[in-house]
Amino acid sequence: MIRRMFLLGWLLLISLGTSRGMGQPLPFARPEEVGMSSERLQRVDVVIQKAIEDEDIPGAVLLVARKGRIVYRKAYGYAQLVPYKVKMKADMIFDLASITKPVATAAAVMLLVEEGKIRLLDKVKKFVPQFLRYRDKNGREAPDARIYHLLTHTSGLPPYTDAEKVRERFGFPCPIDSLVQYIALLPKTNPPGEKFHYSCLGFITLAKIVKDLTGKNIHHFTQERIFRPLQMEHTAYIPLGKDGKPSDESDFYKKYRDRIVPTEVVDGKPLHGVVHDPLARTIGGISGNAGLFSCADDLLIFAQMILNGGEFRGIRVFSPLAVKRMTTVYEKVKESGRGLGWDLASAYSSNGGDLFPSGGFGHTGYTGTSIWINPRTQTVVILLANRVHPKDDGTVVPLRSYVANVVASSILEP
Numbered sequence: 001m002i003r004r005m006f007l008l009g010w011l012l013l014i015s016l017g018t019s020r021g022m023g024q025p026l027p028f029a030r031p032e033e034v035g036m037s038s039e040r041l042q043r044v045d046v047v048i049q050k051a052i053e054d055e056d057i058p059g060a061v062l063l064v065a066r067k068g069r070i071v072y073r074k075a076y077g078y079a080q081l082v083p084y085k086v087k088m089k090a091d092m093i094f095d096l097a098s099i100t101k102p103v104a105t106a107a108a109v110m111l112l113v114e115e116g117k118i119r120l121l122d123k124v125k126k127f128v129p130q131f132l133r134y135r136d137k138n139g140r141e142a143p144d145a146r147i148y149h150l151l152t153h154t155s156g157l158p159p160y161t162d163a164e165k166v167r168e169r170f171g172f173p174c175p176i177d178s179l180v181q182y183i184a185l186l187p188k189t190n191p192p193g194e195k196f197h198y199s200c201l202g203f204i205t206l207a208k209i210v211k212d213l214t215g216k217n218i219h220h221f222t223q224e225r226i227f228r229p230l231q232m233e234h235t236a237y238i239p240l241g242k243d244g245k246p247s248d249e250s251d252f253y254k255k256y257r258d259r260i261v262p263t264e265v266v267d268g269k270p271l272h273g274v275v276h277d278p279l280a281r282t283i284g285g286i287s288g289n290a291g292l293f294s295c296a297d298d299l300l301i302f303a304q305m306i307l308n309g310g311e312f313r314g315i316r317v318f319s320p321l322a323v324k325r326m327t328t329v330y331e332k333v334k335e336s337g338r339g340l341g342w343d344l345a346s347a348y349s350s351n352g353g354d355l356f357p358s359g360g361f362g363h364t365g366y367t368g369t370s371i372w373i374n375p376r377t378q379t380v381v382i383l384l385a386n387r388v389h390p391k392d393d394g395t396v397v398p399l400r401s402y403v404a405n406v407v408a409s410s411i412l413e414p
Contacts, residue, residue, distance in 0.1 A: 024070065024297065025070075025297050025298070025300045025301040025304065026065055026068055026069055026070050026300060026304060027068075027069055027070070028069065028070045028071075028073075029069035029070070029071055030071070031066075031071045031072070031410060033069065034066040034067045034069050034071060035066070035067075035411060035412055035413025035414075036066060036071060036410045036411050036412065036413075037410045037412050038410075040406070040409055040410035040412075041064070041071065041072055041406070041407065041410040043406050043409075043410075044062065044072070044403055044406040044407065045074075045076075047399065047402045047403060047406060048060055048062065048076045048077075048385075048399070048403065049076065049077075051385070051396070051399045052076060052077040055394070056387065056394045056395050056396065056399065057077070057368060057385040057386060057387045057394050057396060057399070058077055058078045058079070058080070058081050058386055058389055058390075059075070059076050059077025059078040059079055059087075059088035059385070059386060060075075060076045060077060060088065060368075060383060060384060060385035060386070061074070061075050061076070061088060061089075061090050061092060061094075061295075061296050061382075061383075061384045061385075062074050062076070062296075062381075062382070062383055062384075062403065063090075063296035063297070063299075063300055063380075063381075063382040064379070064380070064381055064382075064407055065300055065303075065304070065379070065380045066377070066378055066379045066380075066411070067378045068304065068378070070300070073090050073296070073297075074090060075087075075088040075089050075090040075092070076088060079092055079261045079262075079386065080261070080262050080270065080389065081389065081390050082265060082270065082390045083269075083270075088261075089259070090296065091234075091259060091295055091296075091297065092259050092260070092261050092295060092384075093234055093256055093259045093260045093261065093293050093294060093295045094260075094261050094293065094294065094295065094367065094369055094384045094386065095261070095263055095271075095275055095276050095290075095293055095365075095367045095369075096290075096292045096293065096294055096299075096365050096367070096369050097276060097277060097290045097365030097366040097367040097369055098200070098289065098290055098363060098364065098365045098366060099292065099294075099299075099363050099364070099365045099369050099370075099371060100203075100287070100288070100289065100290050100291055100292040100365075101203050101288070101289060101290075101341055101363060102326075102341035102342045102363050103292060103294075103299070103302055103363075104218055104222045104226075104237075104288070104292050105203050105206050105207055105210070105218060105288040105289075105341065106151055106203075106206075106326065106340050106341020106342070107222065107226055107317075107318075107326075107341070108206075108207075108210045108218060108221055108222055108225070108226075109147070109151065109206055109209070109210060109340075109341075110318065110322050110325075110326055110340065110341075111225055111226075111317075111318070112210065112213055112214070113322070114318065114319060114322055117213050118147060118209070118213060119147065120146065120147050120148040120151070120340070121146055121147070121148065122146060122147050123144040123145070123146055123147075124144065124145045124146065124147065124149070124150060124155065124205065125144055125145075127208075127209045127212060127213075128180060128181075128184050128205060128208070128209070130181050130184040130185055131144075131145065131184040131205075132184060132185055132186070132187070132188060133145075133188065134156045134188035134189075134190060134191045134192070135187075135188075142156070142188075142190075142191035142192065143191065143192060144192070145157075145188075145192040146192065147206075147209075148330060148332060148333070148340065149192045149193060149202075149333070150202035150203070150205055150206050151202075151206070151330075151338075151340040151341055152196070152330050152333045152336050152338040152339075152340065153196055153197060153198045153199050153202060153336065153338060154192060154193050154194070154195065154196055154197075154333045154336050154338075155188070155192050155199065155202050156188035156189050156190045156191060156192050156194075156195075156197075157183065157186065157188060157189070157197070157199040157201045157202050157205075158186060158187075158188075158189055158197070158199065158201065159197055159198055159199050159200065159201070160199070160200055160201065160279070161182070161183065161186065161201060161279070163278035163279045163281070163282045164278075166179060166182060166279070166282050167282055169182070170182070172242070172244070172282060173240060173242065173282065173283055173284035173285075174282050174283050174284075175283070176204070176207065176208050176211065176217075176283050176286075176287070177208065179204060179279070179282070179283055180204060180205050180208040183201045183204060183205055184205070186201070193332065193333050196333070196335065196336035196337070196338065196346060198346075198348060200277070200279060200289035200290070201289075203287075203288035203289040204279065204283075204287055204288045204289050205288070206288050207286075207287060207288025207289075208288070210288075217286050218237070218286060218287070218288055219236070219237035219239065219286045219291075223236065225317070226302075226317055227298075229315050229317065230301050230302065230305060230312055230315055230317065231301070231313075232294070232298040232301050232302065233298075234256060234259075234294060234295045234297070234298045235292065235293070235294040235295075235298045235299075236252040236292070236293060236294075237285055237286045237291045237292055237293070238250050238252060238253050238273045238274070238275070238285055238291075238293055239284055239285050239286055240274060240275075240281065240284045240285040244274065244281070245273075245274065246272075246273040246274065246285075250273075252293075253273045257272070257273060259295075260272060260273050260293065261384075261386050261389070262389055263276040263367055263386065263388045263389050264276060264388045264389060264390065264391065264392050265389075265390045265391065270389060270390060273293070275287070275290055275291045276290070276366065276367050276388055277289065277290035277291070277366065290365075290366070295384075296382045296384055299371055299382050300380060300382060303371060303373050303380040303382070304380070305317055305318075306323055306326075306327065306373060307373060307375060307378060307380070309323055310322060310323045325339075325340060326339050326340045326341060326342055327339050327342050327344070327361045327373075327375075328344075329344050329345065337349065339361055341363075342361040342362065342363060343361060343362060343363055343364075344359075344360070344361045345358075348364060349362065350397055350398075350400055350401045351363075351364050351370040351371075351372050351381075351383070351400035351401065351404060352372050352374070352401075352404055353372075353400075353401045353402075353403075353404025353405040353407075353408055354401065354404075354405055354408075355404070355405050355408035355409060356372070356374045356376075356377065356379070356404065356408045357374065357376045357377065357414075358376075359374065359375055359376050360372060360373060360374035360375070360376070361373055362381075364400065366388070367386060367387065367388050368384070368385035368386050368387030368388065368394065368396045369383070369384050369385070370382070370383045370384075370385075370396070370400050371383075372404055374408075376414075377408075377411055377414055379407065379408075379411065381403065381404055381407050383396075383399070383400060383403050385399065
């Protein structure tokens with residue numbers, strides 16, 4: 001009787017989850033078909049519902065896949081609380097925040113590495129001549145930072161800078177060239193490679209380098225080379241107009257506005273289709289550190305492409321060796337625990353939980369988003385939780401680990 005109830009519950013989950021019909025990125029399967037326990041996996045509902053009841057988040061979307069099959073796809077709570085409530089749906093589109101870093105920016109840089117247009121060992125000042133070196137208290141200069149330092153957050157750049165000061169100096173929207181020159185001249189916190197300091201500024205710099213090398217901003221380049229080929233049609237940046245609202249030229253916003261989850265209430269209204277990150281907002285919504293919008297289904301396409309060694313449904317984006325390099329701790333700065341854009345074992349990787357075997361990688365986003373990919377178990381966990389709505393006072397750090405642990409504990413055939 002209990003097993004029958006679990007089967008009925010799973011069938012209900014599938015009926016709710018397949019509302020997009022044939023548009024699903026992977027086929028569905030019962031957890032038992034891929035060596036998992038339905039009973040154990042369903043424990044995740046209690047964990048996420050508690051986070052909603054504790055008002056850590058208003059709602060969330062969870063997608064779990066294993067061995068190329070979707071085993072769990074579910075929406076919880078609300079996408080919006082003010083000015084009125086909107087129920088969460090599994091296909092809703094989130095402000096990914098820093099998941100932009102590996103999925104867009106680092107991915108774009110690695111495509112250029114594969115094409116022989118840039119090296120990981122290239123000095124940053126080759127592309128940004130103003131990029132200052134670290135100088136110690138005696139005035140001695142450290143060596144130049146390299147591209148791999150930016151990708152691993154070991155360049156010596158500070159974590160962030162005051163967006164309001166940037167606006168006051170350069171106006172709105174601030175050209176990315178002006179912001180990157182401003183970043184380049186900031187005092188560095190340490191010599192490159194010496195310490196890991198998570199920095200949005202490094203990825204803003206990388207997006208500018210991509211623009212200079214390709215003639216296309218990070219939005220257009222990633223659409224052309226990654227998202228459109230993979231049919232990730234619900235993934236894009238949303239450019240902002242001079243009024244700070246989604247540009248009239250944004251077809252993506254016009255088409256999907258009803259599915260976009262709003263974030264923090266600013267000036268009395270939730271940000272809707274407007275990136276939450278202040279610096280990304282300052283440069284018009286298209287940035288290397290944040291600004292990408294997407295849904296769980298599209299992120300699964302990207303994750304499965306990575307698990308497949310750079311290919312999905314006959315479309316090759318990366319070579320297997322490029323994927324391996326991105327998702328392995330970079331040896332020159334191994335103490336950082338970072339790959340190229342991806343997090344493997346830094347202090348920020350709690351979204352991998354306690355039980356998954358080593359070799360996994362992922363990333364989190366300030367708005368409450370996260371993704372974890374574990375190649376050894378062929379498992380993907382995507383948790384999109386809108387913690388900054390309506391106020392930026394929610395927390396998801398423990399929740400990410402709890403969810404990952406429940407998913408990992410449901411794997412009975414590793």
